[in-house]
Amino acid sequence: MDIRRYAILGTVALGTSLAAFAASAEDVTINVWSLDRDIQPAPNLIKDFNKLNTGIKVEYRQIQFDDVVSEAMRAYSTGQAPDIIAVDNPEHALFSSRGAFLDLTDMIAKSSVVKAENYFPGPLASVTWEGKYYGIPKATNTIALYYNKDMFKAKGLDPNKPPQTWDELVETARKLTDPAANVYGLTFSAKANEEGTFQFLPWAQMAGGSYDAINSDGAIRALDVWKKIIDEKLASPDTLTRSQWDSTGTFNSGNAAMAISGPWELDRMLKEAKFDWGVALLPVPEPGAERSSAMGDFNWAIFANTEHPAEAFKVLEYFVSQDDRMFKDFGQLPARSDISIPETGEPLKDAALKVFVEQLKYAKPRGPHPAWPKISKAIQDAIQAALTGQMSSKEALDQAAEKIKAVLG
Amino acid sequence: MKRILSSVTDGKGFDIGLVVLPLGFLFVMSGLPLVYNVVMSFQEVDMFSLGSFVRPFVGFRNYVDLFSQPETRPILFNTALFVVASIAGQFAIGFGLALFFWTNFPGASWLRGLFLVSWVMPGLVVGAIWNWILSGDFGVLNFLLRETGVIDGNIFWRSDPNYSLWAVIIANIWLGTSFNMILLSVGLSGIPKDLYEAAELDGANALQRFWTITLPMMRSTIGAIIALGLIFTLQQFDLFAGITSGGPNNSSNVTQYWAWDLSFRQYDFAKGATISVIMIVFVMLASVVYVRSTRHEVRG
Numbered sequence: 113m114d115i116r117r118y119a120i121l122g123t124v125a126l127g128t129s130l131a132a133f134a135a136s137a138e139d140v141t142i143n144v145w146s147l148d149r150d151i152q153p154a155p156n157l158i159k160d161f162n163k164l165n166t167g168i169k170v171e172y173r174q175i176q177f178d179d180v181v182s183e184a185m186r187a188y189s190t191g192q193a194p195d196i197i198a199v200d201n202p203e204h205a206l207f208s209s210r211g212a213f214l215d216l217t218d219m220i221a222k223s224s225v226v227k228a229e230n231y232f233p234g235p236l237a238s239v240t241w242e243g244k245y246y247g248i249p250k251a252t253n254t255i256a257l258y259y260n261k262d263m264f265k266a267k268g269l270d271p272n273k274p275p276q277t278w279d280e281l282v283e284t285a286r287k288l289t290d291p292a293a294n295v296y297g298l299t300f301s302a303k304a305n306e307e308g309t310f311q312f313l314p315w316a317q318m319a320g321g322s323y324d325a326i327n328s329d330g331a332i333r334a335l336d337v338w339k340k341i342i343d344e345k346l347a348s349p350d351t352l353t354r355s356q357w358d359s360t361g362t363f364n365s366g367n368a369a370m371a372i373s374g375p376w377e378l379d380r381m382l383k384e385a386k387f388d389w390g391v392a393l394l395p396v397p398e399p400g401a402e403r404s405s406a407m408g409d410f411n412w413a414i415f416a417n418t419e420h421p422a423e424a425f426k427v428l429e430y431f432v433s434q435d436d437r438m439f440k441d442f443g444q445l446p447a448r449s450d451i452s453i454p455e456t457g458e459p460l461k462d463a464a465l466k467v468f469v470e471q472l473k474y475a476k477p478r479g480p481h482p483a484w485p486k487i488s489k490a491i492q493d494a495i496q497a498a499l500t501g502q503m504s505s506k507e508a509l510d511q512a513a514e515k516i517k518a519v520l521g
Numbered sequence: 522m523k524r525i526l527s528s529v530t531d532g533k534g535f536d537i538g539l540v541v542l543p544l545g546f547l548f549v550m551s552g553l554p555l556v557y558n559v560v561m562s563f564q565e566v567d568m569f570s571l572g573s574f575v576r577p578f579v580g581f582r583n584y585v586d587l588f589s590q591p592e593t594r595p596i597l598f599n600t601a602l603f604v605v606a607s608i609a610g611q612f613a614i615g616f617g618l619a620l621f622f623w624t625n626f627p628g629a630s631w632l633r634g635l636f637l638v639s640w641v642m643p644g645l646v647v648g649a650i651w652n653w654i655l656s657g658d659f660g661v662l663n664f665l666l667r668e669t670g671v672i673d674g675n676i677f678w679r680s681d682p683n684y685s686l687w688a689v690i691i692a693n694i695w696l697g698t699s700f701n702m703i704l705l706s707v708g709l710s711g712i713p714k715d716l717y718e719a720a721e722l723d724g725a726n727a728l729q730r731f732w733t734i735t736l737p738m739m740r741s742t743i744g745a746i747i748a749l750g751l752i753f754t755l756q757q758f759d760l761f762a763g764i765t766s767g768g769p770n771n772s773s774n775v776t777q778y779w780a781w782d783l784s785f786r787q788y789d790f791a792k793g794a795t796i797s798v799i800m801i802v803f804v805m806l807a808s809v810v811y812v813r814s815t816r817h818e819v820r821g
Contacts, residue, residue, distance in 0.1 A: 182785055185568035206788070210569055294658065304768030305786075349677040350657040352769040353685075367658065485787040493592070496770035500682045511591070 139169040140423045145184070146198035146250075146410070147177050153251070153431075153442045154198065161430050168423045181206070188212050188415060195418040196427060198250055198410040201238035202306070202488070205480035207413065208239070208246030214414040214421055217244045225429040234407040235447035238477035247413035248428055249447030251438055253374045254405045254475040255311065256467055257281075257395065258360070258381070261388040263288055263295070263369040274370075274392035278337050281370075281395040285346040288369035297346040299359040299368035302338065302495050307356050309478065309488040310406045311372060312338070312495050317404035317476055319397045323487050324520060326494070327506070327513040333397065335498050335505035342499045352496055374408065375445060375468045378461050391464040393471055407475035409444070445472070483519045490515035555801065561794035568788050583795040592771045599686055600755075600775040603693070607757075608750040610694035612743075615701025622702070623709045633706065636699040644696070648763015651692035655679055655764065682772035685765050689773055692760050697753060701746055708742030709735070744814025751807040755800060776800055 148154035158170045173194070175183050181203055187193040188207075199207065207213045220226050226248060228236060235249035261271035267287050275281040285297025301307045312334070313323065319330025341347050347368070351359065356373045363371035364384040371377075372394070381389065394405055412431060414424045435446040439453050445468065453465050478484060494512035497503040503511070528534035562583055564576040587593055618636065622629045639647070654661045657677035666672045678688035712735065720730050736743075758777050761767055767774035767782065774782075776796050784793030 178785070181568075181788070185571055185788075189569055189571050189573065206568075212569070304766045304770070348658050349680045352680040353765055362658075486789070489782075489787055492768075493770050496768055500680075500769045500772070502682060502770060 139167055140420050141169045141171060142196060142420060142424050142427050143171050143173065143194035144196045144427070145173050145175050145180075145194045147175055147180060148198070149174065151442070153434075153438060153444065156441070157431055157434055160434070161427065164430075166426070168420075168426060170427055188417070191417065193415040193417060195420060195424040196412060196414055198412055199247075201235065201249075201407065201409060201411050202478040202480070202484045204238055204247055204411050204413065205241055205484065206482045208241040208244075208480075209482040212416055213246040214416045214418065214424075215244050215246060216248070216414065216425065219421075219425045220245055220248075223425075223429060226432050230448045230450045232447055232449050232472050232475065234472070234475035234477050235409075235411070238407065238480055239411050239413070241480060247411040248432060250410045250412050250431070251444040252447035252472060252475070253376060253408045253445055254468060254471045255314065255356075255372055255374045255394065256405070256471045257392045258363060258371040258373060258377070258464075259390055259392060260363070260366070260369045260385075261390055263366075263387070271388070271390070274390065275395050276392075277395050277399060277401075278334075278397055282337065282340060282346065285341060285370065286344070289344075289346050291345070294367055296348050296362070296368045298341060298370045298372070299347055299354075299362050300351060300372040301354055301356040301359050302342075302351050302499055303353060303355055304492050304496055306485075306488055306492075308492040308495050310408065311356070312491060313478060314394060314404045314406050314476070318394070318402060320402070323479065323481070323491070323516065325513075326491060326516060327509040330397070332505050332509055335495065335509060338495070339498055339505060343501075352499055374406075375465065378464055379443070382458060382461060389460065391467040393467060403471075403474040405471050405475045407472075407477050409447070445469070449473070481520070486519045487516050490519070558794050558797050558801075561791060562798045564791060566791040566794070568790070571790060579791075583791045587792055587795050592774070596771060596774045596776060596779055599771075599773065600777075603686060603690060603757075603775050604751060604754045606687075606690045607693045607697065607754045608747060610690065611697040611701045611750060612746065614694065614698045615746075616705050618698065618702040619705035619709055622706060633702070636702060638699075639696055640699045640703075642696075644757070644759025645763055647692065647696055648760045651688075651695075651760070652679070652764050655688045655692075679765050680769055682769050685769060685773035689757075689760050689764050692764060693754065693757055696757075696760070697750065700753075701750065704746050704749075705739070705742060708739045711742075712738045741814045745811055748807045748811030748814065752804055752811075755804060755807075 144154065144158060146154040150156075155172050155174070158172045161168075161170055180197075180199060184193065184197055184199065184207070193212075204213075220228060228245065231249055232252060234254075235252045236245075239245055239247035239249060257274060259274050264271040264274075269284065269287060275284045281298070287297070289295065289297040301311050315334035315338070316322065316326065316328075316331035319328075319334050321328040321331030321334065325331070342349060342351060348354070348362070357377075359368075360371045360373040360377045360381070361384075362368045363373075364381055366387065393403065396403055412428050414421060414428070418424050435448055436451050438444045438446040438451075445453065445465075449472075453469060455462050456465075478488065481487060490512040493515075494503075494508040497511070498505045498508040502508075525534065529538060563578055563580060565579050565582075566576055570576045618633075622633045653659075655678035657663065657675050657680060660675075660678070662678065663672070663675045666676070676684060678684045678691075716734050716738075717730055720734060725733065755777060757775075758781065761773065761775065761778040765773040767778050771779075777800065780793045780796040780800070783789045783796065
């Protein structure tokens with residue numbers, strides 16, 4: 113090796129160390145990915161955080177709903193993952209079970225901002241894997257029963273007494289169904305995607321079933337009630353292919369007297385529904401039975417291979433400290449029981465939100481299980497096989513249990 | 522050096538270059554992913570091994586697992602039905618329209634152009650619109666059928682397992698007809714007019730002219746269209762996403778939608794790849810038909 117080569121090597125080495133020095137003097141950069149658009153929490157909170165000049169600079173990238181998991185996986189497996197990501201709660205376990213997310217248990221224990229006891233049990237369970245916390249719930253939502261008070265009155269029903277049990281629900285739906293006026297008693301979604309599972313699982317859980325006991329007697333009874341509703345045309349047969357959003361659209365237009373859906377419908381309903389409506393807790397199998405509901409929305413998590421775990425956690429702490437703005441500024445429900453939802457001045461909306469917050473106490477996560485999408489697919493197929501009459505509820509759920517058993521191993 | 526250079530600018534080297542460039546492009550953009558896909562179908566793949574090439578080989582286990590699933594056979598059957606019915610419908614209506622516009626009434630070429638609008642529309646938009654048309658309670662199709670007295674009650678096109686696949690087929694026929702019509706129109710205009718004049722002088726009627734002149738002269742065009750139709754139909758994904766999501770209970774699920782669902786919804790990439798390999802075999806068959814039927818066109 114001649115002298116010139118040494119000289120070049122030396123310069124290169126010096127250059128790299130200088131660059132490294134320069135970088136350490138600069139801010140730490142934390143990358144955050146989520147699906148929030150410009151009017152939603154993440155980009156706005158990040159803007160506010162960057163204004164604080166904490167020595168941590170946060171960069172944001174918006175990803176599309178359908179790409180969250182595949183983008184995250186690709187990035188993680190090629191070592192280009194962001195520091196922080198927001199994932200849909202049923203997919204959280206997929207990452208935490210494989211050690212892709214950072215175990216935050218100790219950080220949360222030491223934190224004065226993030227306190228586990230502040231969260232609703234459902235969202236908290238979705239970030240938990242084997243007793244450890246692998247994330248922080250970002251926001252939450254659930255489903256309840258919307259009902260058209262004007263139609264209740266027109267059919268001689270008490271608009272302040274929405275159905276409490278499954279039997280009452282079916283009975284009320286029968287009374288409200290009016291084919292001549294193009295009105296179905298109820299609308300919900302049994303679509304062949306996650307939405308179908310989202311809507312059905314609470315029913316199974318209320319009757320003592322669960323995803324790992326999907327063919328229990330209670331779950332079969334739940335599916336039988338659904339089947340009765342579809343067979344008697346108390347809900348449109350298109351329930352099998354309609355999303356929750358489209359289904360509730362028929363409620364807003366007065367073509368369904370009751371709807372099962374979530375708080376994301378409120379703003380559109382206020383605008384479109386030209387009648388008096390209310391929200392009730394999901395009916396239970398019999399009076400006094402255990403309540404349950406679905407749980408939706410995203411969780412924050414830190415990728416395990418981040419270079420700045422402490423700084424990333426600080427960013428999350430900031431997000432959590434702003435949870436009281438979640439509803440006021442962005443219309444999302446914080447996953448916390450210690451934050452009360454401020455009045456909006458819209459009486460219908462305020463009354464509805466009270467019910468949703470009450471319902472959130474009973475919301476249960478889907479899973480958590482790393483192979484959730486496969487479990488969910490088995491449940492969707494079973495629901496649809498039974499509702500279309502291709503199988504009995506028991507046969508369909510037995511087959512689903514078989515498939516789920518293979519997944520659970 | 523100089524000899525090589527001159528051969529590149531003028532001679533054999535130039536010819537080789539012309540062949541090597543597209544071949545290289547094809548190999549990198551199509552060949553490698555294809556091989557990768559086939560390799561993947563023999564491996565155990567999960568999302569965390571997605572970024573690496575070294576993965577445990579499992580032999581034919583993915584194939585065995587796939588065919589032991591209860592939904593596999595119905596889905597393969599659905600795919601076959603979807604392909605055959607779509608192509609038959611697109612071709613029959615497309616040919617009919619092509620013959621109709623061939624009569625060259627005033628404004629024929631204008632109208633023919635307008636028909637192409639359906640082909641230009643993005644699949645997801647077409648899916649969303651047919652989703653409304655086929656809606657059970659408020660759908661336009663049900664309204665028309667009811668008003669004309671064809672049906673008494675509403676047909677739930679999307680949600681009744683007896684109709685769901687046909688719902689997508691109807692939409693797909695609408696989408697593909699204009700493409701068939703245009704290609705067939707081109708084929709028709711290539712038939713020399715004097716053949717018909719001679720046949721007419723010999724006293725052949727319209728039907729005889731169609732069977733003995735039009736059809737035989739169109740043989741290569743028809744072969745090409747059916748092969749392309751097979752490929753386009755096996756590619757059709759948006760309509761399934763837009764109309765039925767493969768439901769209810771897989772009654773309208775087909776291999777291409779299922780492969781996507783397995784890979785990107787259930788994250789079972791190996792099974793998704795396995796289905797794709799099975800599809801590749803069928804597309805290869807179609808390609809052979811296509812290449813054979815267009816061969817003498819290339820020779821000119």
